[in-house]
Amino acid sequence: MRSEWKGRAPGRVNLIGEHVDYLGGVVLPAAVDRFTEVSGHPAPDWAIASDVAGGIAYVQAIGEELGVEPQAVRVTSQVPPSAGISSSAALLVALAAGLNPDMDGKEAALACQRAEQKATGVRVGVMDQFASALGRRGCALLLDCATLEYEVVPFPEEVAVAVIDSGEHRSLASTPYNQRRREAEAGDPKRRRHVDSEVARVHAFVEALHGRDFNRMGELLKQSHRSLRDDFEVSTPNVDALVERAWSAHGCYGARIMGAGFGGSILALVDGRQTESFARSMARPILFCSTADGAFVKTQ
Numbered sequence: 519m520r521s522e523w524k525g526r527a528p529g530r531v532n533l534i535g536e537h538v539d540y541l542g543g544v545v546l547p548a549a550v551d552r553f554t555e556v557s558g559h560p561a562p563d564w565a566i567a568s569d570v571a572g573g574i575a576y577v578q579a580i581g582e583e584l585g586v587e588p589q590a591v592r593v594t595s596q597v598p599p600s601a602g603i604s605s606s607a608a609l610l611v612a613l614a615a616g617l618n619p620d621m622d623g624k625e626a627a628l629a630c631q632r633a634e635q636k637a638t639g640v641r642v643g644v645m646d647q648f649a650s651a652l653g654r655r656g657c658a659l660l661l662d663c664a665t666l667e668y669e670v671v672p673f674p675e676e677v678a679v680a681v682i683d684s685g686e687h688r689s690l691a692s693t694p695y696n697q698r699r700r701e702a703e704a705g706d707p708k709r710r711r712h713v714d715s716e717v718a719r720v721h722a723f724v725e726a727l728h729g730r731d732f733n734r735m736g737e738l739l740k741q742s743h744r745s746l747r748d749d750f751e752v753s754t755p756n757v758d759a760l761v762e763r764a765w766s767a768h769g770c771y772g773a774r775i776m777g778a779g780f781g782g783s784i785l786a787l788v789d790g791r792q793t794e795s796f797a798r799s800m801a802r803p804i805l806f807c808s809t810a811d812g813a814f815v816k817t818q
């Protein structure tokens with residue numbers, strides 16, 4: 519192990535394909551231009567100095583996954599915690615990139631997924647870690663979570679990606695995330711209806727992206743939200759109200775709850791020429807994101 523090391527990894531958005539990754543479905547996330555940076559050196563015990571909460575369990579878990587000796591780690595992050603753009607995946611992937619930069623990106627994503635599960639007890643899928651590791655600037659990733667085969671799909675510059683924090687923050691461990699996963703795995707008809715319709719929407723969304731049909735993309739986001747709200751039951755009244763406000767805001771093609779849910783953030787796709795009037799009609803802080811390269815993408 520080198521003595522001093524550094525790593526950096528982006529947060530992610532998920533355009534569509536929610537609560538299907540852990541069932542082997544297809545998802546369409548993108549890495550975004552908000553990064554977590556880490557540095558460290560060997561130390562007698564694992565230690566972390568961080569401006570983000572909850573780090574030590576993550577650091578230890580990924581260290582064990584990668585089989586490295588204890589390290590003292592420093593973390594700085596532009597990825598807001600608990601806001602739905604996967605601060606924990608950004609932290610884990612940054613650590614993996616710092617501790618083992620030559621690792622294969624898929625292997626790194628899987629190691630980070632296992633570390634996340636170990637650190638939190640939440641049986642998350644691989645989507646967030648995969649996007650943070652292998653996302654591509656200018657693109658989304660169409661990822662088949664059953665095989666880990668993926669395709670990069672160009673994302674149009676004219677469409678702005680907006681993430682809006684509902685202010686309802688939660689740690690996944692205190693939500694029914696594991697319960698929803700169990701219900702879907704057990705074949706509960708309502709949960710399955712969400713999963714099957716969501717997978718169909720991912721394919722329809724990619725087709726709309728290829729055809730540059732932004733209104734259709736927005737309509738699919740709305741359908742995804744309704745399905746997450748009514749069939750998968752991971753939304754909250756507060757998040758529903760925010761999503762509905764976005765649906766009627768200036769320049770908005772569509773919006774939905776994003777990520778695990780039970781609070782967190784919403785995603786809106788907005789006409790890039792109308793971001794200011796969209797922000798005025800939402801009247802709350804908005805994180806406009808651009809797509810970025812993942813930590814394990816080798817750029818010349």
Ligand code: GLA
Nearest residue numbers: 536537642643644645777778
């Ligand atoms: C969280 C998990 C992901 C995925 C989403 C829901 O972000 O980390 O694996 O299951 O929730 O789509």
